[in-house]
Amino acid sequence: MEPEGGMLRIGTRGSRLALWQAEHVAARLRAAHPGLAVERVVISTTGDRVLNVALSQVGDKGLFTRELEEALFAEGIDVAVHSLKDLPTEMPEGLALGAVLEREDPRDALVGKASGGIGGLAHRARVGTSSLRRRAQLLALRPDLQVVDLRGNVPTRLSKVERGDCDAAVLALAGLRRLGLEPAIGAVLDPDELMPAPGQGAVAVQSRLADARVAALLASIDHGQTRIAVAAERGLLARLEGGCQVPVGALATGVSGRLLLRGLVAEVDGSVVVRGVLEDAAEDEASAKALGERLADQLLGAGAREVLARVRVAASEGTVPVWGGA
Numbered sequence: 001m002e003p004e005g006g007m008l009r010i011g012t013r014g015s016r017l018a019l020w021q022a023e024h025v026a027a028r029l030r031a032a033h034p035g036l037a038v039e040r041v042v043i044s045t046t047g048d049r050v051l052n053v054a055l056s057q058v059g060d061k062g063l064f065t066r067e068l069e070e071a072l073f074a075e076g077i078d079v080a081v082h083s084l085k086d087l088p089t090e091m092p093e094g095l096a097l098g099a100v101l102e103r104e105d106p107r108d109a110l111v112g113k114a115s116g117g118i119g120g121l122a123h124r125a126r127v128g129t130s131s132l133r134r135r136a137q138l139l140a141l142r143p144d145l146q147v148v149d150l151r152g153n154v155p156t157r158l159s160k161v162e163r164g165d166c167d168a169a170v171l172a173l174a175g176l177r178r179l180g181l182e183p184a185i186g187a188v189l190d191p192d193e194l195m196p197a198p199g200q201g202a203v204a205v206q207s208r209l210a211d212a213r214v215a216a217l218l219a220s221i222d223h224g225q226t227r228i229a230v231a232a233e234r235g236l237l238a239r240l241e242g243g244c245q246v247p248v249g250a251l252a253t254g255v256s257g258r259l260l261l262r263g264l265v266a267e268v269d270g271s272v273v274v275r276g277v278l279e280d281a282a283e284d285e286a287s288a289k290a291l292g293e294r295l296a297d298q299l300l301g302a303g304a305r306e307v308l309a310r311v312r313v314a315a316s317e318g319t320v321p322v323w324g325g326a
Contacts, residue, residue: 007037008217011068011077014042015153017175021203022081024178025101025221032220041077043067047086062088065206069095072206078214080206084199084230085172087206089238098207098218100227104174106201106251108134108194111176112161112168114186118142118193121168128157128166132268132311136247137194138170139270158184170194174201195249195264198233202226225254231285232261235292240265240304246311252288255279259288263295265304268311274304 008029012022019040026038047063062069065087068080072095079098091097110117113125118141121127128150129135135147148166150157154175161169173188205221207214233250240248250263259282266273278295282288296304 006035006213007039008079008214009039009041009077011041011043011071011080013045013048013064013068015048016179017083017154018081020178021083025079025081025099025203025205028101028221029217033217036217041071043071043077069206072208075208078207078211079218082204082206084202084204085197087199087204089234091206094209096207096209096215097204097227098215099205099222100230101203101205101221102223103226103229104177104201105188106196107173107191108170108189108196108200109173109176109185110168110170110187110189111158111184112166112186114168117187117189120187121145125168126166128161128169131170131197132247133197133249133266134170134194136266136268136270136273137249137264140266140273141193141270143270154179154181172196172200191249191251191262195262196251198237198248198250199230202230228282228285228288229253229259231288232259232282232292233263235289236261236263236296236299237292238289239293239296240300240308246308250292252282252292257281259291261291261295263292263299265299265307267307268314272303272307274299274302274307276302 010022010026012018022040029038030036045064045067065082069092071077072080114121124144124146126146126148127138128148130149130151138145138147150160150166150169154171157169157171176182176185205218207218229252232252236250237248247266247268252259252261258279260279262277264273264275276295276298278291280291282291
């Protein structure tokens with residue numbers, strides 16, 4: 001029998017979007033388990049504190065999740081809420097992905113002087129992003145663009161665009177919608193134009209593997225179709241040994257009971273983009289993950305191995321450029 005009452009402590013980052021996600025999880029749990037009391041615990045992460053250095057030079061894994069995981073191990077919280085795209089593919093021993101909520105639209109969006117999309121941007125327009133994945137794809141489409149590093153939470157990034165630090169910026173559509181910032185959207189970008197990050201648009205809830213009570217609570221809000229789709233995307237990312245600061249994109253969509261997975265690996269300057277598509281039946285996480293691994297192997301064989309090696313060397317040496325474009 002599912003637990004109906006008791007207390008649950010939810011760990012979250014302190015940004016507006018993170019707090020929205022935590023409250024969304026709390027509301028879903030309260031609806032499924034009347035009488036459940038929820039306490040929100042705000043935790044600062046490395047990615048929140050280090051804002052004057054490009055993400056590609058801070059480190060590769062756990063920038064926005066490590067401190068939340070440490071609080072789980074210390075039993076200071078019962079669950080941790082993450083943007084799934086921030087969660088490393090390798091789960092620490094003793095922790096589990098307790099729930100994946102139904103996904104919001106995973107696409108990226110242009111904000112600022114961007115009503116005509118990427119093709120409508122002025123010559124040598126300055127476009128802000130902290131993501132190597134977005135940088136690479138922007139420059140593949142428009143080598144003339146100047147891509148500038150843009151850090152901070154969603155409202156901070158929008159304010160930087162408004163005051164002219166850059167002409168436009170690329171942000172996740174899901175975050176803009178969740179914060180009610182749709183008026184800022186100049187264009188929604190098709191995945192064939194700019195592939196999203198693996199897991200983008202999905203909210204993940206992490207818990208301790210041995211906590212059966214919490215597992216039962218979270219099972220009621222888990223969305224099976226989303227979990228399977230992101231398992232394929234994360235399977236691809238894991239096989240490529242990529243973190244959130246490696247230029248890898250992936251998107252899985254259901255097609256007539258099957259899963260269609262698209263993926264890409266790109267050179268940071270956009271000069272090389274390796275793409276692939278694979279479709280197969282994927283009825284559970286294991287088969288979806290295997291699909292992602294197979295597509296990753298195809299990409300590696302088609303040139304992605306060499307691209308990723310160059311990206312990692314550049315990142316380790318701190319030579320990933322802040323400005324792109326010709």
